[in-house]
Amino acid sequence: MSDHLGSSHDEGELSDESHRRSNRASSSEEPKSGGSNKVLESKMRESILSRLTKRKMSESDDDTTEQRFSIQPKDQQKAKEDRYREKEREKKRERDDRKGGREGDVRQKDRDIRGRHERTGRDVKGHEHRHHHHRKHDGDGHRNNRSDSDRFSERDRKRDDRHRDRHRRTSSPEDERVHRSPTKKPKQGEIAEDTKLFDRVLEPGHKKKEKEVLVVEDVEMSPVEILEEKEVTEIVEFTIDSPVGPKKYSKFESDPENDVIEVLEENAHSDEDVESDEDKYTKTPDDSEWEEMTENEQRLHRDAMKKRREIRQKELIAQLPTYFPGLMGCRNIDEYECVNRVDEGTFGVVYRGKDKRTDEIVALKRLKMEREKEGFPITALREINMLLKAGNHPNIVNVKEILVGSNMDKIYMAMEFVEHDMKSLLDTMSRRNKRFSIGEQKTLMRQLLSGIEHMHKLWILHRDLKTSNLLMSHTGILKIADFGLAREYGDPLRKFTSIVVTLWYRSPELLLGTRLYSTPVDMWSVGCIMAEFILLKPLFPGRGELEQIKKIFMELGTPTESIWPGVSELDGWKTLTFEKYPYNQLRKKFLAGRLLNDTGFKLLNGLLTLDPKNRFTATQALDHEWFEEEPYPVPPEEFPTFPAKSEQNKAPPPGAKPKQPENRMAHVDPETAKLLKQFDVRPEQMKPGGFSIKFDPTRF
Ligand SMILES: Nc1ncnc2c1ncn2[C@@H]1O[C@H](COP(=O)(O)OP(=O)(O)OP(=O)(O)O)[C@@H](O)[C@H]1O
Numbered sequence: 030m031s032d033h034l035g036s037s038h039d040e041g042e043l044s045d046e047s048h049r050r051s052n053r054a055s056s057s058e059e060p061k062s063g064g065s066n067k068v069l070e071s072k073m074r075e076s077i078l079s080r081l082t083k084r085k086m087s088e089s090d091d092d093t094t095e096q097r098f099s100i101q102p103k104d105q106q107k108a109k110e111d112r113y114r115e116k117e118r119e120k121k122r123e124r125d126d127r128k129g130g131r132e133g134d135v136r137q138k139d140r141d142i143r144g145r146h147e148r149t150g151r152d153v154k155g156h157e158h159r160h161h162h163h164r165k166h167d168g169d170g171h172r173n174n175r176s177d178s179d180r181f182s183e184r185d186r187k188r189d190d191r192h193r194d195r196h197r198r199t200s201s202p203e204d205e206r207v208h209r210s211p212t213k214k215p216k217q218g219e220i221a222e223d224t225k226l227f228d229r230v231l232e233p234g235h236k237k238k239e240k241e242v243l244v245v246e247d248v249e250m251s252p253v254e255i256l257e258e259k260e261v262t263e264i265v266e267f268t269i270d271s272p273v274g275p276k277k278y279s280k281f282e283s284d285p286e287n288d289v290i291e292v293l294e295e296n297a298h299s300d301e302d303v304e305s306d307e308d309k310y311t312k313t314p315d316d317s318e319w320e321e322m323t324e325n326e327q328r329l330h331r332d333a334m335k336k337r338r339e340i341r342q343k344e345l346i347a348q349l350p351t352y353f354p355g356l357m358g359c360r361n362i363d364e365y366e367c368v369n370r371v372d373e374g375t376f377g378v379v380y381r382g383k384d385k386r387t388d389e390i391v392a393l394k395r396l397k398m399e400r401e402k403e404g405f406p407i408t409a410l411r412e413i414n415m416l417l418k419a420g421n422h423p424n425i426v427n428v429k430e431i432l433v434g435s436n437m438d439k440i441y442m443a444m445e446f447v448e449h450d451m452k453s454l455l456d457t458m459s460r461r462n463k464r465f466s467i468g469e470q471k472t473l474m475r476q477l478l479s480g481i482e483h484m485h486k487l488w489i490l491h492r493d494l495k496t497s498n499l500l501m502s503h504t505g506i507l508k509i510a511d512f513g514l515a516r517e518y519g520d521p522l523r524k525f526t527s528i529v530v531t532l533w534y535r536s537p538e539l540l541l542g543t544r545l546y547s548t549p550v551d552m553w554s555v556g557c558i559m560a561e562f563i564l565l566k567p568l569f570p571g572r573g574e575l576e577q578i579k580k581i582f583m584e585l586g587t588p589t590e591s592i593w594p595g596v597s598e599l600d601g602w603k604t605l606t607f608e609k610y611p612y613n614q615l616r617k618k619f620l621a622g623r624l625l626n627d628t629g630f631k632l633l634n635g636l637l638t639l640d641p642k643n644r645f646t647a648t649q650a651l652d653h654e655w656f657e658e659e660p661y662p663v664p665p666e667e668f669p670t671f672p673a674k675s676e677q678n679k680a681p682p683p684g685a686k687p688k689q690p691e692n693r694m695a696h697v698d699p700e701t702a703k704l705l706k707q708f709d710v711r712p713e714q715m716k717p718g719g720f721s722i723k724f725d726p727t728r729f
Pocket residue numbers: 371372373374375376377378379392394426444445446447448449450497498500510511512513675
């Protein structure tokens with residue numbers, strides 16, 4: 030052997046040189062003829078032999094350690110194969126010994142096989158080749174050793190020791206890190222390399238390492254070479270256990286559990302310096318190994334698998350996203366039937382709807398979304414938010430739910446339906462030359478102030494109080510609606526826009542451009558509304574901001590620093606010059622006390638105070654003596670009832686024949702007709718009482 034190696038070594042040096050030359054030739058020059066090909070072939074052969082020799086010299090004198098090249102002397106190859114067969118038989122006998130009862134059969138089988146081969150003159154190469162292939166693919170040898178150290182033959186141990194020494198000499202520190210099991214100490218009779226296959230699987234950098242695998246040019250696969258080759262780093266296939274049995278993953282397949290397994294294995298062993306008996310069984314055996322195991326080993330494996338499954342379960346649970354149980358889904362608008370359209374304001378269309386489940390009548394306000402390009406409009410969000418916050422009061426309209434339409438740009442707010450809006454009511458009364466009694470005025474004012482006091486206590490500014498945003502039920506209950514401009518305010522005040530509140534109800538400080546304002550802006554509006562309750566028409570119907578402020582100063586007098594400290598600091602005051610109007614002409618508007626007595630006027634004056642700091646708060650107004658004197662506020666239920674405009678387009682009584690329904694439908698465009706049908710609105714409901722139900726399919 031050493032002779033052979035020595036000569037090979039010499040040859041190898043020469044071969045190396047010729048190999049280099051042949052490489053240059055093959056890379057830069059095309060072979061000119063068949064003769065040169067032969068020369069190249071022989072040079073390559075020499076080169077290979079030289080590499081083989083070098084390797085053998087540097088690594089070991091054991092012929093079984095260098096097995097990757099099949100170009101070997103035939104007798105040497107034969108000798109190896111014989112040794113391999115013998116060793117296999119030995120192992121088989123050991124296994125059979127353990128199995129006891131099966132010993133005789135196996136030996137007989139072994140004899141049979143040997144006899145058969147002798148008879149046929151064939152060696153067991155085919156079989157061994159398959160076996161080698163199998164081993165290469167699943168790291169069988171490693172697992173056999175790991176699962177039962179007794180299976181090591183004396184020879185195996187010696188060889189592994191040699192191999193370990195060699196590996197230590199040749200491998201880089203990084204390789205050592207990769208090959209050494211970070212969590213296990215090798216047991217006596219068990220070598221560290223035994224764990225390396227799975228260590229590589231579990232090693233976070235193993236995939237990277239795979240790329241560094243030495244490519245072995247096997248011209249002819251030898252069964253011996255792979256058995257002995259402990260340095261094979263290419264993991265072609267590995268297994269993970271599952272409750273239904275081992276599962277195989279090719280390295281080329283995506284392994285969904287791979288990452289988890291890595292973590293689990295690390296976790297499972299990180300705090301264990303000493304390998305416990307159980308650890309040996311955490312690696313899943315393949316089918317044949319499983320069959321070879323004793324019952325006890327199988328039980329230990331099952332326990333270990335169970336433990337691993339539990340850890341894996343915990344890991345997976347820890348990866349689940351946070352669940353937010355507070356969010357409820359919205360019902361669809363289909364759950365309601367549209368009875369009729371009530372009105373359209375600046376921010377939305379309001380419909381009268383009926384809950385199909387409960388028959389409850391509600392107001393469905395469709396929030397305007399179409400101008401919103403990015404996400405849910407902030408105005409709609411504010412309105413929902415503020416109403417949900419403040420709506421739990423008898424004088425604030427109550428929101429029942431939020432509904433979605435056919436898509437996300439159709440959002441509806443279902444509110445309690447309130448039959449009248451104050452503006453329409455006042456118009457009707459004015460037309461009919463009717464007025465609220467003083468008791469009724471007091472009732473209305475007390476309800477309004479009560480709702481506002483509640484709102485302000487919640488730090489909410491309405492910022493759009495006006496008669497059209499006040500609703501009145503058949504039972505005389507006033508409700509504040511339309512929180513589309515409502516905002517939460519704080520202390521200290523934040524700057525808000527001054528372009529809020531419908532002009533006629535806008536306070537002088539807003540008109541003069543202040544951005545630091547608070548509840549007094551609402552109280553000014555309340556003063557305007559109180560006057561409108563009495564007069565049945567707006568108090569300051571300006572046609573523009575300038576006219577609006579002028580009208581106010583004409584009635585209440587142009588303020589000075591002594592009347593309103595700080596007025597001269599306001600932007601509007603600085604830029605405009607106002608005519609000096611004499612102090613407070615308002616009383617004249619109320620027919621010198623016939624429409625409002627002195628006490629009532631004091632309240633009105635307190636609300637319409639120019640200086641916001643001196644303006645009445647809702648609580649001050651509620652405590653005003655006007656409410657304490659006669660005539661007292663009337664109970665709401667004694668309020669007169671009025672025909673509600675929003676209900677005027679009722680369906681005729683059941684059984685009544687619709688007048689020319691076909692003709693009416695004929696004038697409706699197909700889309701509107703479809704909607705009418707969908708929302709159960711009969712054609713005769715379309716134009717009653719001067720009301721026109723105009724469905725806009727693009728909006729609803
Ligand atoms: N809960 C309700 N019950 C009955 N009718 C209602 C209800 N809410 C609103 N309405 C009617 O719809 C009209 C418009 O409603 P709302 O004021 O909320 O909409 P808007 O678009 O904010 O209008 P604007 O800002 O122009 O006043 C009201 O004037 C009232 O007639």
